[in-house]
C-alpha cells in the first residue's frame with residue numbers, strides 16, 4: 001500500500017504541495033486530475049523521492065521513500081516515474097534503449113522481455129530504428145516500455161499518452177492497463193484526458209492549489225461530482241438553477257448536470273438554440289435560457305434561432 005502521511009513540500013516561496021494524506025491499495029490504478037499548475041507533477045515527483053519533504057512521510061509496502069539528502073541516485077529503485085519529457089538515448093536503437101534497463105547477465109531473458117515490451121507498446125516494427133528518427137508519439141511509447149523494463153512495484157505516469165495519436169492511444173491504453181492489472185502493479189497517472197480516467201482508473205484523486213480535494217471511486221465521483229470544479233474536469237458540465245426544474249427549491253440552489261443528463265422534452269425549460277456541434281454519435285447543442293448558456297445532447301441537429309424545451313433525464 002502507498003501511504004502519504006501529512007506530507008508537505010514547498011516547491012517555491014509561493015507554492016506548497018500539501019498537507020496531503022493519501023492511501024492507495026496495492027494494484028490500484030488511480031488518476032490524479034486537476035487544473036494546470038495545481039501540483040500533479042510535483043506530487044508524483046514527491047512520491048518518487050525527488051524532493052526532501054518539509055514535513056510528513058511517504059511509504060510504499062512499509063518501505064520509506066527518501067529524498068535526495070539520503071539517496072545518491074534520485075528516486076526509489078522499486079518505483080518508476082515516466083516524466084513529461086522522457087529521457088531517451090537518441091543515437092541508439094529502440095531495443096538498446098529498453099535493453100539497458102535489463103540485466104546484462106541474462107541476455108536471453110532480457111531479449112525476450114524486450115520483445116514482450118515492444119509488443120505492449122506496439123513498437124516491434126521499429127525495434128532497430130534509432131530513437132532520433134522516431135516521432136514524438138513513438139518516443140513516448142519507447143519511454144513507456146523503458147519504465148516497465150525492470151518491473152516496478154509502483155508506476156508513476158505523467159501525461160503518458162499526450163503525444164500519441166488517437167488511432168494508437170485507445171489500443172495502447174487497453175494493452176498497458178490490462179498488463180499492469182495482470183502484474184498487480186500499482187499505478188498513479190497524472191492526466192488531463194477524461195478517457196484515461198473514466199475507462200481505466202479505479203480511483204480518482206482531484207487536486208486544487210496543491211492539496212487533494214476529492215479521492216473517490218472513479219464512477220462514483222463522475223456520477224456525483226461534489227463541485228463544479230470536480231465535475232468539469234471530466235468534461236462539459238452545466239450549473240443550473242434548481243428552481244428551473246423544482247419550483248419549490250431555494251433560489252440559490254444549483255444542479256450540476258452533464259450534457260447527456262439533459263434531454264429535449266415536451267415540457268421543461270424553454271431554450272433558444274445558439275450553436276450545434278457534430279460529435280460523431282450525436283450533436284452537442286448550445287442554447288440560452290434566461291441569458292444563461294446550457295449544453296445538452298441531441299440525436300438530431302438543431303437550427304440556430306429555433307426554440308425547444310429541455311428537461312432533466
Ligand SMILES: Nc1ncnc2c1ncn2[C@@H]1O[C@H](COP(=O)(O)OP(=O)(O)OP(=O)(O)O)[C@@H](O)[C@H]1O
Pocket residue numbers: 011012015034035036037038039040041042043190
Ligand atoms: N522547479 C520549480 N520551481 C518553482 N516552481 C515550480 C517548479 N516546478 C513547478 N513549479 C510550480 O509549482 C506549481 C505546480 O506545478 P506542477 O507542474 O506540479 O503542476 P501540474 O498540476 O502538474 O501542472 P500541468 O497540468 O500543467 O502539468 C506551479 O505553480 C508551477 O509553476
